[in-house]
Amino acid sequence: MIGRQPGTAIIAFSLGQFAYSSVLATLYIFNSIRETRSKPYDITFPRGVWKEGDSTSKVYFSKKTTHLAGSIWLQTIFKHCLTEGDKFLISLLLPIADQGVYAVVVNYGSLIARLVFLPIEEALRNFFSKLLSPPVNRDNLKLSVTVISTLLRIYIYLSIFAVAFGPMVSSYVLQFLVSRTWLDTDAPVVLATYACYIPFLAINGALESFVQSVAAPADIKRQSSALLAFSLSFAAAAYVFMRPLGRGAQGLVLANMFNMAQRIGWCIMWIEEYYSRIRNTPNAAAAVREKKGDNESENSLTKIVYFDKPWGWLLLACPRSIVFGMVAGLAPTVWILGQVSTFKGLLQHVFLAVLLLLSILFAEKELILEYVQKYKAKTKAEEVAKKK
Numbered sequence: 001m002i003g004r005q006p007g008t009a010i011i012a013f014s015l016g017q018f019a020y021s022s023v024l025a026t027l028y029i030f031n032s033i034r035e036t037r038s039k040p041y042d043i044t045f046p047r048g049v050w051k052e053g054d055s056t057s058k059v060y061f062s063k064k065t066t067h068l069a070g071s072i073w074l075q076t077i078f079k080h081c082l083t084e085g086d087k088f089l090i091s092l093l094l095p096i097a098d099q100g101v102y103a104v105v106v107n108y109g110s111l112i113a114r115l116v117f118l119p120i121e122e123a124l125r126n127f128f129s130k131l132l133s134p135p136v137n138r139d140n141l142k143l144s145v146t147v148i149s150t151l152l153r154i155y156i157y158l159s160i161f162a163v164a165f166g167p168m169v170s171s172y173v174l175q176f177l178v179s180r181t182w183l184d185t186d187a188p189v190v191l192a193t194y195a196c197y198i199p200f201l202a203i204n205g206a207l208e209s210f211v212q213s214v215a216a217p218a219d220i221k222r223q224s225s226a227l228l229a230f231s232l233s234f235a236a237a238a239y240v241f242m243r244p245l246g247r248g249a250q251g252l253v254l255a256n257m258f259n260m261a262q263r264i265g266w267c268i269m270w271i272e273e274y275y276s277r278i279r280n281t282p283n284a285a286a287a288v289r290e291k292k293g294d295n296e297s298e299n300s301l302t303k304i305v306y307f308d309k310p311w312g313w314l315l316l317a318c319p320r321s322i323v324f325g326m327v328a329g330l331a332p333t334v335w336i337l338g339q340v341s342t343f344k345g346l347l348q349h350v351f352l353a354v355l356l357l358l359s360i361l362f363a364e365k366e367l368i369l370e371y372v373q374k375y376k377a378k379t380k381a382e383e384v385a386k387k388k
Contacts, residue, residue, distance in 0.1 A: 071220045072220060078224055078228075079227065085234070086252055089239075098249045101182075101186050101248075101249045105187060105190045105194050105249065105253075108178075109191060109194040113198065117201060117205050120206070121208075121209045124151075124206060124209035124210065124213070125212060125213050127147070144210075148206070148317075149316035150316075152317035153318070157323070158199065158202065159202070160319075161353060162198050162199050163196050164330070166195025168338065168340055169346060169349060170188055172340040172342075174187060174188055190250045193250050193253045196257070197256060200256075200261065203264055204267070208263070208267055210271060211223065211267050211271065230263055233259070234255055234256070234258065234259035237258045238255035272313075276310065319363070326360075327356070330352050
């Protein structure tokens with residue numbers, strides 16, 4: 001209501017954000033107090049524990065946990081500043097018209113990342129931090145490889161759809177999201193480029209969730225140093241794309257893709273190093289190389305043999321060759337059809353997307369059947385347990 005008055009829209013938006021965060025924080029605190037009433041601890045006042053071998057003094061905060069929490073908190077602040085760096089660059093290097101185009105594209109283009117990928121990332125942080133907390137056993141290691149590899153493969157399939165069809169349908173979709181006047185600007189081109197940027201966001205989010213869940217404080221510091229170096233290279237790339245090459249807002253999206261590619265590469269190297277340490281640790285390696293159970297099929301995605309192979313977890317994430325063949329066959333047709341400008345053209349692209357989806361389902365039929373069988377077996381076991 002305040003925003004209806006001239007010049008107050010930004011203040012009204014800020015008050016809305018403040019109200020949202022206040023209610024959310026209050027609900028978290030209320031829920032935490034309620035949940036801890038029946039537990040031997042509470043969050044209202046810290047309780048000390050006696051030092052080991054010393055009954056005269058208490059410890060209120062674990063030094064190791066406090067140090068780790070501080071490192072993660074500092075990295076969160078640091079990453080936030082790096083994330084907002086593109087806003088500083090566009091205000092310095094782009095005219096106001098290009099700034100408006102970039103704002104519109106980012107706000108609509110990032111909806112998928114905020115609504116779909118962000119909740120998955122938060123769930124992965126919780127999952128991996130519990131699953132791979134020391135001591136790590138064979139089953140947990142196998143499950144971690146299964147989850148990260150399967151998720152990456154799904155993201156790669158989504159990336160194929162985004163890169164193949166996103167640039168073609170972006171301008172047609174944009175006219176329904178905003179007014180048609182934006183079609184006369186660079187917004188369609190920038191949105192088409194942003195469609196190719198979304199896969200980078202998804203893959204990077206999954207990989208960084210794994211890293212931050214199992215990394216030690218020293219690894220967090222290494223990552224922060226790498227992020228700083230990547231951000232400097234991002235700023236240089238953004239300047240080159242926007243000024244000398246004259247790509248405007250599109251150049252900033254390309255620079256973001258370059259930055260995300262570096263972060264993805266660093267995470268891949270770190271995860272491989274993590275599994276390599278496990279393979280080279282005698283006790284862990286012995287646990288990993290246990291004989292495969294009878295209930296694990298030969299074509300199972302979770303074959304334990306991949307623990308013994310360098311980059312095995314990444315090989316499991318690669319799509320089947322039939323999918324690449326289908327993409328190679330459909331790509332010329334997609335580009336011949338060109339940009340979608342009518343509803344008929346949209347239906348043609350949808351038909352091709354359905355064909356691609358069917359090829360993916362056919363390529364992954366063994367994996368899908370495996371999970372269906374496991375689900376049926378689990379359901380049957382639960383029914384038997386209830387009868388007993």
